[in-house]
Amino acid sequence: MSVSADLPVYTLQALQDQELISDPLYRYGEEALHWTTDVDWNFTKEFQLPYQMLAHQHVHLLCEGLDTVADILVNGKLAASTKNAFRLHRVPIKHLLQQGPNTVLIVIRSATQYAAQKEDSYPYELGRAFPTRYNFIRKPGSDFGWDWGPGFAAAGIYGSVELHAFDAAYLTGATATSEQICEVQVRVPLGVDRWWPAGYGPQPLFTFLLTYTPDDGPPSSLRRRVGFRTLELVREPLRNSTPGESFYFAVNDVPIYAKGANVIPMDIFHSRRSQRPFLAGMIADARAANMNMLRLWGGGLPYFSDLFYDLCDEAGILIWQEATFACALYPRDGAFLDEVEKEVQYQARRISHHACLAVWGGNNEVEQIVEGWGQQKNPRLYAVDYARLFIDTVRPAIQQAAPQTPFVDTSPNSGILSSDPYVKTWLPTSDHTRGDMHFYDYTNNCLDLTKLPRGKFMSEYGVLSYPSFVLLAQQTSAEDWSYDSPMSEFRMRHPGGNQQLLDQLKMHFHVPPPAARYNDSTEVAEAFQAFIYLSQVQQAMCYESSIAYWRRIKSDPDASTMGVLYWQLNDVWAGPSWSSTNQDVDGSHWKPLHYAARRFYADFLVSGMYADGNVDVWVTSDLGTRLTGTVDIVAVPWAMTSSHDSVQPHVTTQTFTLGAYGSQRIATHPLDSLLPEMKDSHMAAQPRISLARIFQRSSMEVTLHLACDQVAVQIYLDAWPLKGRFSDNLFSCLPGRDVRLSFVCSEGDQDCSMFVLRRLLIVRSLGGTLAAGAD
Numbered sequence: 001m002s003v004s005a006d007l008p009v010y011t012l013q014a015l016q017d018q019e020l021i022s023d024p025l026y027r028y029g030e031e032a033l034h035w036t037t038d039v040d041w042n043f044t045k046e047f048q049l050p051y052q053m054l055a056h057q058h059v060h061l062l063c064e065g066l067d068t069v070a071d072i073l074v075n076g077k078l079a080a081s082t083k084n085a086f087r088l089h090r091v092p093i094k095h096l097l098q099q100g101p102n103t104v105l106i107v108i109r110s111a112t113q114y115a116a117q118k119e120d121s122y123p124y125e126l127g128r129a130f131p132t133r134y135n136f137i138r139k140p141g142s143d144f145g146w147d148w149g150p151g152f153a154a155a156g157i158y159g160s161v162e163l164h165a166f167d168a169a170y171l172t173g174a175t176a177t178s179e180q181i182c183e184v185q186v187r188v189p190l191g192v193d194r195w196w197p198a199g200y201g202p203q204p205l206f207t208f209l210l211t212y213t214p215d216d217g218p219p220s221s222l223r224r225r226v227g228f229r230t231l232e233l234v235r236e237p238l239r240n241s242t243p244g245e246s247f248y249f250a251v252n253d254v255p256i257y258a259k260g261a262n263v264i265p266m267d268i269f270h271s272r273r274s275q276r277p278f279l280a281g282m283i284a285d286a287r288a289a290n291m292n293m294l295r296l297w298g299g300g301l302p303y304f305s306d307l308f309y310d311l312c313d314e315a316g317i318l319i320w321q322e323a324t325f326a327c328a329l330y331p332r333d334g335a336f337l338d339e340v341e342k343e344v345q346y347q348a349r350r351i352s353h354h355a356c357l358a359v360w361g362g363n364n365e366v367e368q369i370v371e372g373w374g375q376q377k378n379p380r381l382y383a384v385d386y387a388r389l390f391i392d393t394v395r396p397a398i399q400q401a402a403p404q405t406p407f408v409d410t411s412p413n414s415g416i417l418s419s420d421p422y423v424k425t426w427l428p429t430s431d432h433t434r435g436d437m438h439f440y441d442y443t444n445n446c447l448d449l450t451k452l453p454r455g456k457f458m459s460e461y462g463v464l465s466y467p468s469f470v471l472l473a474q475q476t477s478a479e480d481w482s483y484d485s486p487m488s489e490f491r492m493r494h495p496g497g498n499q500q501l502l503d504q505l506k507m508h509f510h511v512p513p514p515a516a517r518y519n520d521s522t523e524v525a526e527a528f529q530a531f532i533y534l535s536q537v538q539q540a541m542c543y544e545s546s547i548a549y550w551r552r553i554k555s556d557p558d559a560s561t562m563g564v565l566y567w568q569l570n571d572v573w574a575g576p577s578w579s580s581t582n583q584d585v586d587g588s589h590w591k592p593l594h595y596a597a598r599r600f601y602a603d604f605l606v607s608g609m610y611a612d613g614n615v616d617v618w619v620t621s622d623l624g625t626r627l628t629g630t631v632d633i634v635a636v637p638w639a640m641t642s643s644h645d646s647v648q649p650h651v652t653t654q655t656f657t658l659g660a661y662g663s664q665r666i667a668t669h670p671l672d673s674l675l676p677e678m679k680d681s682h683m684a685a686q687p688r689i690s691l692a693r694i695f696q697r698s699s700m701e702v703t704l705h706l707a708c709d710q711v712a713v714q715i716y717l718d719a720w721p722l723k724g725r726f727s728d729n730l731f732s733c734l735p736g737r738d739v740r741l742s743f744v745c746s747e748g749d750q751d752c753s754m755f756v757l758r759r760l761l762i763v764r765s766l767g768g769t770l771a772a773g774a775d
């Protein structure tokens, strides 16, 4: 079987495009296509050699994104063998070329077979969090499957394959043709406009052109855009001799509160969604949610294209850049370390000039494996392995190219005793008094703030939810639509995830019974959609409650929390995960969490918490100016209606003055005082939410007025497949007080008329689903 395809491409993508297979993500496609991982694939290109090419001194074949283990043959002769998807392979082939027709054949070997051979021949066991052997091959680990996505371990080329003919040395940026490295120092005038992360200032960028003229050849030039700023990772003792040390980024000497998320691969096939609209779309999603930092997580393909970093420079999105290691111990034989060194050098040279680059991370959760699994087996062996790879190989390779960029050897980490020599503390990675933390709690009530660690920097935190039904329905069929269906079990990749999710939901809501309890398929589909909606509302409530808490305690000496990057921003299929955006055909589709993120990451945040009969109200600011103002604390009785004699909300107004970048509690009210006579008012049945008004504001924007006859909360609107964003979502509506919002269509060829919106509009609210007594 052979098909033709343009690069970049992956095998299954090419077969799907030629309709030789159906969507690999549909139902059990992953199982049906398992055979494709155990075979080799040939990528062949026949071409006429451009005239005069052989007149040049050198002809190189440049292969970018060759995934992964491959033999490159030119006219049937082996030119090179590669085994690293993260390197640019430069292969001299002049000696194999001929005038006229030529053939390049790239045989990509089965990644699973290769990894198995490597593991079987490795002298001792290497622990990992997932069953697949992803730690024995330099390929994105999550390609083999992860706890949020399927594993196709597909073969492909996510970059380009090009012929380069030249005589003299020329500038290449990251890799010099003959490995000569030249360093260029640029004197920057003192008052140069500084680059700032989003929310802290503008992002002025300067283009410089570097030209190199060798004695024996034509000049070559390199264009780079840079932003000037200072950036530090501040790890210093805390005030009031509080045990521990700080962990925050300071840009131009201003402490930054990092607000963002973790990024997983854009797609199961790395050739897809690497184009500008997708990358710009994801960064726009981050900016729309008031984020200023993204962590490019080390378990997938964290090395994005140059364009991605350019877009982050422009948007003021700081990058926590991780090297490609996660949740496993890795080999340390010479060949492996050599591959890693070359890979990390290449990537560090390629991206380290970007203003957005805040920190380089050596790996994701590898120390946790040393700490856990390694500790049981042979702690010294695995600690030495760890140091050989991350301290003696990865770190120097990065520091050589990016000496100015802070480095952390792992995440979560508990700090270092010294940076030169670089000596780890090896303290427990769960130590909240120093470094960054990863926090997941699948048993306790996610709204119980007493269960949250007061970490210095929460670089991972997450709660599961289901993908939006409108997208899940594209990849499943009606018989799958129940949370206890075999398909829901198949798609839930977090062990025990469905039960954990159900248990958490039961703490907060009435959960609709599973499919078996219904008579007809409509009821089954409706119940499943209600379950999905509840899982998404719960996720948004948990993140809003926890992240507002971690923002509040930034000024608390023994907490000094200075960042939250929640798990995870994006998705690779319609499956249960921690994401805030679903993957949709031509971009992303926001889950309720992403609309909530826009609120809980706002530069100025008013938040409340209930504890011991009291309601505390806080104001928190990431703005560099002093703020004064008032906050209305509105207590709304569930029984409120639109009738004139209905009980009304109780408003308490609180004034405040808040210093720059401050966070403080401005009021504490006993709950009884906030709603004296309303304590035992209960929500009536499902509130009726109606479209009071709708009109076309412009060709791309529709305005809606929603009205409700009862108090309605967690109202979620969806208009899929119409592409666009609501100006707000997951909000409350009070009877007699219409909610006005708009829907702005995304660019592109779609009918954005109010009639289409009205027809597609789905409105959900909590209504009768609240657990009895849960006021």
Ligand code: BMA
Residues within 6 Å of the ligand: 146, 147, 148, 299, 326, 327, 364, 365, 438, 460, 462, 494, 567, 578
């Ligand atoms: C952390 C991450 C990922 C994982 C996530 C959710 O371990 O680093 O490996 O997907 O938690 O379990």
